[in-house]
Amino acid sequence: MFCAKKGQIESGQLPPCEDSLMQHTLRANYQAAIWRRSLENLPDVPAPSAGHGWELDDGGSLKIRWMAGLPAPDVVLNLISCTCRRTCRPSDCSCILNGLKCTVVCRLQGCSNMVQDDAIVAQDANDSDGDSDD
Secondary structure, three states, X not given: OOOOEOOEOOHHHOOOOXXXXXXXXXXHHHHHHHHHOOOOOOOOXXXXXXXXXXXXXXXXXXXXXXXXXXXXXXXXXXXXXXXXXXXXXXXXXXXXXXXXXXXXOOXXXXXXXXXOHHHHHHHHHHHHHOOOOO
């Protein structure tokens, strides 16, 4: 909240989490192990996607695994809000860019990226059905 500009928090203002540091450390350790074995004739090199900070995508290409979990706790993620005026577009909306649904904190209410109230009501009804005392 300290870094907020006019009360608005952007995703770029969030500090990196412990999980992303761990993934970076795994990649750096893997690279150091490769260099350490560089003078061996037939080095035994494990696959980088075997828990060393990389993963295989759908096409079989190697890509960086930035995080194993969420970038921040749900409480912090709920503070992110967009300032869209007419419509939420993937190129402009900070909620969509971060893979989040728009909330009541966002400026534009009623966009297509909003959390559906019907789904929340249905979930609440299902929760209350299991709480009955028979």
